[in-house]
Amino acid sequence: MDYITSHLGELAGVVTAICWTATSMAFESAGKKVGSLSVNLIRLVMALVLLGLFTTITRGHFLPTGASTHAWFWLSLSGLVGFVIGDLLLFQAFVVIGARVSMLIMSLTPPLTALFGLMILGETMSLINIFGMLLTIVGIALVILGRPVKGKKFSFNFPLSGLLLAFGGAAGQALGLVLSKLGMGDLDAFMSTQIRVIAGIVGFSLVFFAMRRWGNIWKALKNGSAMGRISIGAFFGPFLGVSFSLLAVKYTTTGIASTLMALTPVMIIAPAHFIFKEKITTKEIIGAFIAVMGVVVFFVF
Numbered sequence: 001m002d003y004i005t006s007h008l009g010e011l012a013g014v015v016t017a018i019c020w021t022a023t024s025m026a027f028e029s030a031g032k033k034v035g036s037l038s039v040n041l042i043r044l045v046m047a048l049v050l051l052g053l054f055t056t057i058t059r060g061h062f063l064p065t066g067a068s069t070h071a072w073f074w075l076s077l078s079g080l081v082g083f084v085i086g087d088l089l090l091f092q093a094f095v096v097i098g099a100r101v102s103m104l105i106m107s108l109t110p111p112l113t114a115l116f117g118l119m120i121l122g123e124t125m126s127l128i129n130i131f132g133m134l135l136t137i138v139g140i141a142l143v144i145l146g147r148p149v150k151g152k153k154f155s156f157n158f159p160l161s162g163l164l165l166a167f168g169g170a171a172g173q174a175l176g177l178v179l180s181k182l183g184m185g186d187l188d189a190f191m192s193t194q195i196r197v198i199a200g201i202v203g204f205s206l207v208f209f210a211m212r213r214w215g216n217i218w219k220a221l222k223n224g225s226a227m228g229r230i231s232i233g234a235f236f237g238p239f240l241g242v243s244f245s246l247l248a249v250k251y252t253t254t255g256i257a258s259t260l261m262a263l264t265p266v267m268i269i270a271p272a273h274f275i276f277k278e279k280i281t282t283k284e285i286i287g288a289f290i291a292v293m294g295v296v297v298f299f300v301f
Contacts, residue, residue, distance in 0.1 A: 009249075017263040026236070031092075076195060102162070113178060180249070
């Protein structure tokens, strides 16, 4: 028990990586059935209900009452950046290039988090940090770059649009994590997640109003198969995953937490092969390990 208490942040980081693996595969499958936009809003509403039930049992209230204006501002901004912008791009990447490659590109989140930390929090980056970032980029490049074709210096193994969407998702999550660090303070991780989810729901609702896509929500709700996958994704993603990620950031350094959470690209290889029957090459496996090692080098050495 003492070990668990003293390493709570590190254990929370590993649990987060497992949750990201489960939720990314569930949302990839659901997004291909009913569209990524509908999946985003429905899973956030589900997550808010789950979080509310949890805080009702543990703290006696459904909504995050008692949080300061400072916490509401920064955590809401974090929710808009991380959920609405970052996850909107990431979920569409799931549809275009699949969860496995998308989560590989998401291994750029820790270096990008440090970069935003440098810009916003005044944190520093050493030469070994830069080397780790480059190593991660090399690992990703090994997977996504194909053999040069006639008339071009390089080509991609996957659609460029999907790769850019995944990169945008990584940037959104990185900035969202830094903003949540600013707003969280001593606030409970689950309450902090509630505020972020509420901001995400408001943001996505505005997107649906602007695009006049509410009809898609009703269609998705009638799709039993998709709703089952969204339910699984909501439980492991915005409920458990995000909460454990904030718990990891709270009880250990941002670097260690981000490193452990970045294990998903390796964890997802086996499920992608055996469940989605994806053909995975040796080069792609090596690239995933190199990318994760880059994250380890970035923060540990």
